[in-house]
Amino acid sequence: ELKVEQNPLFLSMQEGKNYTIYCNYSTTSDRLYWYRQDPGKSLESLFVLLSNGAVKQEGRLMASLDTKARLSTLHITAAVHDLSATYFCAVGAAGNKLTFGGGTRVLVKP
Amino acid sequence: DAGITQSPRHKVTETGTPVTLRCHQTENHRYMYWYRQDPGHGLRLIHYSYGVKDTDKGEVSDGYSVSRSKTEDFLLTLESATSSQTSVYFCATTEGEKLFFGSGTQLSVL
Numbered sequence: 001e002l003k004v005e006q007n008p009l010f011l012s013m014q015e016g017k018n019y020t021i022y023c024n025y026s027t028t029s030d031r032l033y034w035y036r037q038d039p040g041k042s043l044e045s046l047f048v049l050l051s052n053g054a055v056k057q058e059g060r061l062m063a064s065l066d067t068k069a070r071l072s073t074l075h076i077t078a079a080v081h082d083l084s085a086t087y088f089c090a091v092g093a094a095g096n097k098l099t100f101g102g103g104t105r106v107l108v109k110p
Numbered sequence: 111d112a113g114i115t116q117s118p119r120h121k122v123t124e125t126g127t128p129v130t131l132r133c134h135q136t137e138n139h140r141y142m143y144w145y146r147q148d149p150g151h152g153l154r155l156i157h158y159s160y161g162v163k164d165t166d167k168g169e170v171s172d173g174y175s176v177s178r179s180k181t182e183d184f185l186l187t188l189e190s191a192t193s194s195q196t197s198v199y200f201c202a203t204t205e206g207e208k209l210f211f212g213s214g215t216q217l218s219v220l
Binding site for chain 2: 004031033041042043045048050088090095096097098099100101102103
């Protein structure tokens, strides 16, 4: 059974500083997703990582994938208030069925 | 948003009553999914469909059934709702490598 663990569960950030969210998973997979969710809203797709060593960046967010370590990271550079949200990683299986981590709630304080 | 509409957006029902949630998509996507979201669990797959009349179970399928008689509609039915089925339900479809989610249905079973 595939298990996906994120840490930390909660991250209080100071504006301007850098932080990392970790996503570990238990079995081999060829795709890793990152989503953002604002309170009461749906999930917004951030990144899809499809191969070992894949790195994708969008604005202050950068995601990477190490399939050998079964680890993905979401790095936040110079945090700003607008990045406050809950971030989920999800590991893909055949048919694009996803297994989600429990989420990391991010709060960016001035 | 991959043209996904979920209905209703909110529903309150009583234990033991049947409930049907509807997911409608306009993009002719082959794959459709139902997830539920509960605090601390991320999203968990209930059922999915890979074509008309082709469906299969996810990790939390007990107490739920689905039907897909047309490409555009994927219905989730709770035959006899229980309080443990109080949750937010998300429908999703696949577009390329990405999974896109609908706006969600908040279901409360009293």
